[in-house]
Amino acid sequence: MCYHSKIFVVLVCSLLLSISTGWAYTEIPVDNGGAVTGQVTMKGDDPESLAYNLALFPDPAFCGRISTGTGWRLYDQFQVSADGALQNAIVILEGIHQGKPFTMPPAVVEAKDCIFSPNTLVVRNQQEIRFLNMDPIVHDIQLYETAPNGSSIIFHRPLRMNPYHSMLEPQDHDHRPGEPLIDTFQFTKGRRIFLAECGQHPYMQTWGLAVTNPYYAITDKDGRFTISDIPEGVYSLIAWHPWIGGILEMKVVVLANDTLKTQFIFDAPPIRKNSHTTMVKNPHFSFDAIGRDGKIVPDVIPDHEVQNTPHHHH
Numbered sequence: 562m563c564y565h566s567k568i569f570v571v572l573v574c575s576l577l578l579s580i581s582t583g584w585a586y587t588e589i590p591v592d593n594g595g596a597v598t599g600q601v602t603m604k605g606d607d608p609e610s611l612a613y614n615l616a617l618f619p620d621p622a623f624c625g626r627i628s629t630g631t632g633w634r635l636y637d638q639f640q641v642s643a644d645g646a647l648q649n650a651i652v653i654l655e656g657i658h659q660g661k662p663f664t665m666p667p668a669v670v671e672a673k674d675c676i677f678s679p680n681t682l683v684v685r686n687q688q689e690i691r692f693l694n695m696d697p698i699v700h701d702i703q704l705y706e707t708a709p710n711g712s713s714i715i716f717h718r719p720l721r722m723n724p725y726h727s728m729l730e731p732q733d734h735d736h737r738p739g740e741p742l743i744d745t746f747q748f749t750k751g752r753r754i755f756l757a758e759c760g761q762h763p764y765m766q767t768w769g770l771a772v773t774n775p776y777y778a779i780t781d782k783d784g785r786f787t788i789s790d791i792p793e794g795v796y797s798l799i800a801w802h803p804w805i806g807g808i809l810e811m812k813v814v815v816l817a818n819d820t821l822k823t824q825f826i827f828d829a830p831p832i833r834k835n836s837h838t839t840m841v842k843n844p845h846f847s848f849d850a851i852g853r854d855g856k857i858v859p860d861v862i863p864d865h866e867v868q869n870t871p872h873h874h875h
Contacts (some may be wrong), residue, residue: 564726566778566874569846570772571643572585577589578591578703582750585658586658586659586660586663586773586774587658587659588661588662588663589659589792590661590864590868591660591661591791591792591816592771593722593790593793593795593817593818594660594661594789594790594792594793594817594818594838595602595791595792595793595813595815595816595818595819595820595822595844596653596787596788596790596791596815596819596820597787597788597791597798597813597821598785598786598787598788598820598821598822598823599652599785599786599813599822599824600780600783600784600785600824600825601646601647601650601652601780601784601785601786601800601802601824601825601826601827602644602645602647602784602806602824602825602826602827603639603645603647603802603826603827603828603829604826604827604828605828605830606789606829606832607638607639607641607829608638608639608829608830609832610635610637610638611636611764611869612629612633612634612635613633613634613635613636613683613763613764614632614633614634615628615633615634615722616632617696617794618761618762618763618812619699619761619762620675620684620762622674623696623697624674624675624696624698624762624764626674626675627674627675627676627786627868628866628868629867629869630867631866631871632723632766633645634675634763634868635869636764636766637708638804639802639804640680640782640783642782642783642849643667643769645784646658646778646782646783646784646785647784647802647864648680648781648782648783648784649680649681649779649780649781649802650678650681650779650784650786650800650801650802650827650864651681651683651777651778651779651780651800651802651823652777652778652779652780652786652788652796652798652799652800652801652825653767653770653771653772653774653776653777653799653801654776654777654788654791654796654797654798654813655773655796655797655798656795656796656797656843657697657774657775657776657791657792657794659792660774660775660776660790660791660792661775661776661790662712662775663685663737663774664775664847665683665684665685665688665775667689667691667710668682668684668688668689668690668691668746668750669691669692669693670682670690670691670692670757670767671692671693671695672692672693672694672695672696672720672765673695673696673702674695674696675696675759675764676765677759677765677766677767677849678767679767680767680768681704681767681768681769681770681776681779681803682757682767682768682769683769683771683772684745684746684768684769684771684772685746685772685773686747686748687745687747687846688745689743689744689745689841690704690744690745690746690784691741691742691743692720692741692742692743692757693741694720694721694722694740694742696722696752697722697725697762698722698761699719699720699722700720700759700762700765701717701719701720701759701760701761702716702718702719702720702742702759702760703758703759703760704716704717704744704755704756704758705756705757705758706748706752706753706754706755707752707754707755707756708750708751708752709754712756712823713749713750713752715744715746715747716744718742718759719742720723720742720759721740721742723788728838731837735788741831746771746824751773751871753770754768754769754770754771754803755768755769755771756768756769756803757772761821768803770801770862775780775789776788779786779787791815792813792815793815793816793817795812795813795814795815796812796813796815797810797811797812798810798811798812798813798823800825800827802827804830805827805830808828809825809827811823811825820843823836831875850869
């Protein structure tokens with residue numbers, strides 16, 4: 562069963578089923594290759610950030626160093642500029658089975674100040690992934706492969722406490738990585754979308770996509786991307802973002818020594834209320850209940866911030 566969206570003609574399963582035929586790719590010299598460049602934007606109002614009551618999760622004081630100052634930690638699903646440029650969308654070329662070397666940068670996720678970074682990640686099947694803990698607390702790595710017809714866990718392991726950084730010295734931001742957690746992606750049943758989440762602190766998330774060739778890009782803060790050294794041919798160009806319920810796809814003709822300019826425009830997803838979209842006072846789940854006198858104070862020091870709930874109107 563595939564996920565249908567009236568907004569998108571293309572089905573998410575087109576991303577999934579292409580994997581079932583295998584991961585075959587042949588490296589060949591690419592002379593006079595072409596390129597595809599463009600921008601990904603989102604129109605409409607992006608939803609409020611997800612809000613997590615710090616009293617409900619471990620380590621509220623440490624993780625609250627980046628928070629609203631009222632006991633809530635926010636997770637921003639979209640990084641969108643005032644003019645709609647969408648950062649951290651993944652753009653891939655599908656239908657290309659030979660081309661430039663298929664080498665991938667190391668897949669590394671860093672846990673620092675109770676944030677996973679990067680926000681989105683591109684990997685290949687059976688690639689090694691490393692999780693680095695920069696925090697003086699324990700994190701719980703849960704890595705899932707996801708699909709509209711069900712998800713499956715890839716692995717679930719604790720990420721040991723960083724021995725070099727002390728919670729007693731919050732001003733110390735000389736974060737050094739502790740012992741890394743190392744494992745391997747092993748996708749099944751044609752799945753290729755994954756979520757890395759901390760089981761202790763669910764506002765720590767990294768989403769990603771497995772690719773079958775080296776022709777991909779992640780959009781920058783201006784929503785822009787470039788994919789180069791493409792053999793001449795006709796391909797599918799696909800844009801995906803983990804928090805938008807579908808994909809955008811276009812057929813592209815890539816010519817030798819030529820740069821094709823493109824644009825993807827996503828509609829902002831509909832606003833859906835759930836337990837993490839509203840900050841509500843609840844005396845049963847307050848900092849008074851855990852003996853902190855209602856106070857979690859964010860650090861206003863480099864790399865820390867007092868969070869709020871921005872809205873972007875496009």
